[in-house]
Amino acid sequence: MHRFAGILVIFVFALTGSVAAQARPDFSGTWGAPDSLTIKQDARTLTVTTRGETRTYNLDGSDSRFERRSDSGTTSQLTAQAKWVGSALLITTTTVSSIGTWEDLEVYSLDYGPKLTVVRVGTQTTRPMMYTTTTVYVPIAPAMPSTNQRSVEALLEVPRPRQRGADGPHREADCRERQALRD
Numbered sequence: 001m002h003r004f005a006g007i008l009v010i011f012v013f014a015l016t017g018s019v020a021a022q023a024r025p026d027f028s029g030t031w032g033a034p035d036s037l038t039i040k041q042d043a044r045t046l047t048v049t050t051r052g053e054t055r056t057y058n059l060d061g062s063d064s065r066f067e068r069r070s071d072s073g074t075t076s077q078l079t080a081q082a083k084w085v086g087s088a089l090l091i092t093t094t095t096v097s098s099i100g101t102w103e104d105l106e107v108y109s110l111d112y113g114p115k116l117t118v119v120r121v122g123t124q125t126t127r128p129m130m131y132t133t134t135t136v137y138v139p140i141a142p143a144m145p146s147t148n149q150r151s152v153e154a155l156l157e158v159p160r161p162r163q164r165g166a167d168g169p170h171r172e173a174d175c176r177e178r179q180a181l182r183d
Helices: 002-022 148-157 170-182
Strands: 029-032 038-040 045-051 053-058 064-069 077-083 087-095 100-111 116-125 131-141
Touching: 038 116, 053 064, 053 077
Parallel strands: none
Antiparallel strands: 029 038, 029 131, 038 045, 045 053, 064 077, 077 087, 087 100, 100 116, 116 131
């Protein structure tokens, strides 16, 4: 009996793990408002391109390393770790530069609509202050499977008002109304 219960527990955990893995969203696509943001995602990495800068994050929590050159010519070293928190992706980036070391956070989540929300929490190096920004992006060119593509197009479709006299079942009624006005 205990052996059966143990196998059942393992089966439930395996099933729960596969359901949790399926619940992770795919952020892939081109997103806009106020800036353009392009994301490519596969099982191992998330690549984000914005303002001419491309960063690729490892989704397994291991370090991703980047360099950033400022307008003044100084170079900063960035180390980022990405991890899933429920259906949101949390990216923690540590920056080491000549003016100091600080840590920034970004949280990527898909909201209804579909909309991509990115919350950024950063520190200012010249003062002991933090800032938070929230940017909501809408799909410009979603990279989704064809079945979801039709759903996105239906969500984005704007209903058009019926035009009087257009072909279809309303044309005959429109003609009768005009005739009644003339009589």
